Amino acid sequence: MLSFSRVTKIYGKQKKRRPAEGPRFRREANEARFGRLAVDDFSLDIDTPIFGFLGQNGAGKTTIIKMIMGLLAPTSGTIMIDGTTSWDEVSKRKTGFMPETPYFYERMTGMEFLRFCSELFPVGRVRDEFLSGLLKKAGIYEARDYEIRTYSKGMRQRLGFAQALVNDPQYLFLDEPLDGLDPIGRHDLKRSMLTLKAEGRKIFLNTHILYDVEEICDEVGVIHEGKLLYAGRVKDFCAGRPLEERFVETVKEYNRKK
């Protein structure tokens, strides 16, 4: 189970919390002095096969996923996986991460890159058959011995997905995994995610594409301006209406309350 407990993230100089309210100029002045509030007192427990984090660009989705993986540290609050801090070595052994717009070492081949990633785990290098299997499932097996700088955007996304699986993880954290994929690519990746779900893994993904949330997510978390507006089953959120309508409605409701 993944638990967030009062997680807050403020970018910038001072770490003291101040609410970001009021007219725009005051908010900007606030930010300059006290930093930008990216995630605000976020608490949530997630124990569902596929959880989708839905929100506008800049809502805080990537910040949250980076904090889970230890690339950023929360200003306050904790994130736990199965009772251990999520960025601990113990947790990292069973998690896989796919960053948004992955940047690779261009001069490595796909296969070399997977080998390198797998070597970073304590259990050591996995057999090449296993890695080849991952590449095949990701649809880039033919390009395995070509340097990554020759890969197209779609191929890089696929490789990013494949490397998240080298340690056979229990938990997967994917940041905008379908970004930049062509229709076949999107179909393949979604099918892979459903397969992984059937294998008993838990997937947590960031997206701003409503259609994907409707299609594969069991539960959804709506996040806006760093705050959690809703968390629960997709069907319950939609209540018969289109997801887009419900999403816009929820955000407008939030703005009104401010």
Next chain:
Amino acid sequence: MKASSVKGIILVLLALAVVVFQFGYDATKSTVPSFASAGISPNFIRAVDMGFHAPVGSFLWIATMPEILDAVLNGKMEYLADERYVNAVDPKLSYPYAFTVLVLPAAEKYPARIADALAVGTEGIRNADLDWRIPYYMAADYFLELKDNKNALWYYNLAAHTPGIPDYALRFSLNFGIRSAERRTTEDLWATIRDSSNDPDTKARAQAYIDRLEIFDYLDAASKAYQARYGRIPTSTAALLAGGIIPAVPEDPFGFTFVINKDGTSGINTTSSFNAVIPQ
């Protein structure tokens, strides 16, 4: 005309223009003044050259070389200043000292040429890496210019004992002053050196030279005896042995081979190689 050929021609013309302007610059630029008078002190160079005294000094020396001949022939003081400069940057670089001792005496218009050359040489022996050329050229200067046989003898000896001396120089250095006409003087000089020195090594070495000179005297006497008996000049030391004048052919402690010259005096072989045994 095709666009790409036009571009090609333009490229070639531009490159030519670059070459032409470079040439023009070289043709019209004024000669660069000697760096020693450029005003940067050698201490400053030593401070900022990041420890690269040897290559910087070497480079400065190589840069001066074209001017040396000119300076030497025209008696310009810049030459000596440049040499002093280079060795201020790297005192251990032996080449500038050696070159100065060799070249400076040839500068006819240079008033203090010999004194300065010898001053540089002495400093070189004191500061620089062991280099046989410094004492060797100094000895030549003493002998040829100043007719100072004592110092010449001493410095030739010093050169002979410097590692790395090539065979021809070693041969000359060890056999300076052995000819009959000069031998008396040479023996007296070595005797003076031996007696006036307090250093046991110097005494021993001087004695070794004297002993060797006495072998030449011995062979001279044997040659005269041979001529008296047989009425002709012996062809070699073997002839002396065959003729019953000497009981055995003496061996040269310095590793050369004794011969009898055409005029009947003794000497050493001049053409074949030798294994010099340098007396300690």
Next chain:
Amino acid sequence: MKNIFTILRNTVKLEVRDKIWIALLAFGIGYVVIMLFLSDLVLRELPMVKAFALLGIYFFNAVMALFLGTTSFYRDVERKTAYFVLSKPVSRAQFLLGKFFGLCAVVFLTSVTLAAAYLAVVALAGGGFDAMGLLAILMQFLEMALFLAFAIFVSTFSSSLLSVMYTSVIFFLGHVISSLVDDARKIGITGIRYALVNVLYYLFPNLEKFNIRDFAVHNIAAPWASFGYALAYALAYIILLLFAAIWIFEKKEI
């Protein structure tokens, strides 16, 4: 520990594939080989041959260390290629150390290659087997390791351009201040200014101590005790720099 080695190997593999490095090495070897074609004037003078060869090797190693040190680590963080590594059970310290040792390995490889070329050139010029020259190259490598540590330290908080500037300046000062302190009295620096120079002397990395080129070129006997101290100094300073770099890096938001 295994992680450090993994990253080390990866760093070496990647930097070796970068063609700029190959160009540098080609220049380096070419330089040493050109010595063979220099005028007789220089060739007959063995100290000059050695002096220029050691200068060339030092210069190219320094340029390579400057380039590698200021870009390799910085690029990984800036271009987020480090995301893949740091999201695995790898600590930031392991990542930084892996990078450092990987870069040292690359510089060591080039030092070894150039050392072989150097020994060949000196032997051909009549100098036999120049063991002291080999030691000089080894000490130069130690200086390069210190140089790399400094470059990586600086690149944890500056952009590439600034890192290059800081590192170059410190590197230059590291030599000049040593000379200044040695000749301070002669130049006439006394009193407060002398005390200040001494403070700077202890503060900045003092690189002159790794210069045993003069010993090699002029065949002087080596003071072994001070070499031992130089080694200890290098180790201590490198550990200091890496420690500080890790500290900064662990706090850094990427």
